[in-house]
Amino acid sequence: MLNKKIVFSGVQPSGNLHIGNYLGAIAQWVEMQAKYNCIFCVVDYHAITIKQDPEVLKKKIIEVAKIYLASGIDPKKSIIFQQSDISAHTELTWILNCVARISDLNRMTQFKEKASINLDSLEAELNAMKNSEWMKSLVKQLSPIIRDRYEKEEDLIRKVYDRCISSIYNELEEYKNNQENVNVGLFDYPVLMAADILLYNTDAVPVGEDQAQHVELCRTLGRRFNSQFGEVFKIPEVVIRKEGARIMGLDDPAKKMSKSAESEYNFIGLTDKPEAAAKKIRKAVTDSGKEIKYDEKTKPAISNLLTIYSLLVGKSVKQLESKYKGKGYGDFKKDLAEMVKKFLTDFQARYKKISDKEVEKILENGAKKVKPIADETLERVKEKIGIN
Ligand code: TYM
Numbered sequence: 001m002l003n004k005k006i007v008f009s010g011v012q013p014s015g016n017l018h019i020g021n022y023l024g025a026i027a028q029w030v031e032m033q034a035k036y037n038c039i040f041c042v043v044d045y046h047a048i049t050i051k052q053d054p055e056v057l058k059k060k061i062i063e064v065a066k067i068y069l070a071s072g073i074d075p076k077k078s079i080i081f082q083q084s085d086i087s088a089h090t091e092l093t094w095i096l097n098c099v100a101r102i103s104d105l106n107r108m109t110q111f112k113e114k115a116s117i118n119l120d121s122l123e124a125e126l127n128a129m130k131n132s133e134w135m136k137s138l139v140k141q142l143s144p145i146i147r148d149r150y151e152k153e154e155d156l157i158r159k160v161y162d163r164c165i166s167s168i169y170n171e172l173e174e175y176k177n178n179q180e181n182v183n184v185g186l187f188d189y190p191v192l193m194a195a196d197i198l199l200y201n202t203d204a205v206p207v208g209e210d211q212a213q214h215v216e217l218c219r220t221l222g223r224r225f226n227s228q229f230g231e232v233f234k235i236p237e238v239v240i241r242k243e244g245a246r247i248m249g250l251d252d253p254a255k256k257m258s259k260s261a262e263s264e265y266n267f268i269g270l271t272d273k274p275e276a277a278a279k280k281i282r283k284a285v286t287d288s289g290k291e292i293k294y295d296e297k298t299k300p301a302i303s304n305l306l307t308i309y310s311l312l313v314g315k316s317v318k319q320l321e322s323k324y325k326g327k328g329y330g331d332f333k334k335d336l337a338e339m340v341k342k343f344l345t346d347f348q349a350r351y352k353k354i355s356d357k358e359v360e361k362i363l364e365n366g367a368k369k370v371k372p373i374a375d376e377t378l379e380r381v382k383e384k385i386g387i388n
Contacts, residue, residue: 004037006204008041010042010046014047016267016271017269017271018247018259020257020267023244023307024209024247039078039200040081045084049186050186062356062360065080075365085363085367086374093194095381095382096191096225097191099224100194139157142156190218197218198221198234198236201377202234205218212238212240215238229381243310244311247304248301251285253300253303264280265280270344271348277340281333287299290329292324292325292328306320308340
């Protein structure tokens, strides 16, 4: 037991946890329990980087822990705890903030995605509208009293365009301002994540692909601290599944499935009603053609559904391709919808059996177990920097 390597990972208690979180992260944690000493955290301080309703957040913390348990995380084998129960996380964050550079954090793509919209591409889209057929037909519908005042149709188009677009530009300005109002926590979030990992002498961090860059930053900060102050931190490896590391949105296979997606047709929530989830699969967008074949470039939607199917039933994508040879998207989606329905029905039956009290006890015990490890690391850090 003592010689086993240490695994650390976590999920934010925000939004709706979905099968992307499950297949990309939690399902691989379940498998790792046999070989590693595992610590799984409900990272509540990460969740408040986006505005949360306090009452909802309280419930979500319990919900995430229940999802860990219903997925097969066994509290007899692994530790489950709540991040804010261990003050060493925020203390170490502060110290690492003084090692991290603004340029490190400016590189984080997730921050850029969350905090901003790409104004350049929007401007290009708006410009393209000026020459569109739609614009021409709009102008044709105007009364001749107005049209006759313009010698050239292009002049009228420009006038109408400028009028409509100036109000849209105002909205863009508002967006820009919002970007400037992004809270410091959202920017600093990868440093908190580095503290989470480094406190526990972690060897391996199993995450989905979107978190790989953050784990890389954690490695950088750990190494930088060690070289500036002397060896304290173990430098962890990121562990990313070959399949399922990036489950895409059901409504748009170009973007990853996301907890905070605008449309509920983007994701299958782990607490979705099974029949509603089946409907989402039946309505999922598909690609052109009709062959069930894995090809991320030409068939991103079917490839994504094949990955989900394969991971849920434990069959390879190749096996599924031959099973559906000669059949169409409709048959395939109908079967996958049934699989998802069955998966959620079983999952939720396990989830419902777990009481809030039980979860509170598990989190309390988890905090007791991790506290000495976290405190010991923090003490060593403080000693090295001369604060002890
Ligand atoms: P979070 O809460 O956004 O996501 C939890 C886990 O789910 C993975 N994931 C996905 N995997 C595949 N396909 C998707 N569409 C998909 N969406 C999300 C994420 O990669 C992640 O593994 N900062 C982290 C939480 C965290 C953490 C840590 C993780 C805080 N401290 C320390 C590891 C170690 C986050 O926001 O994940």
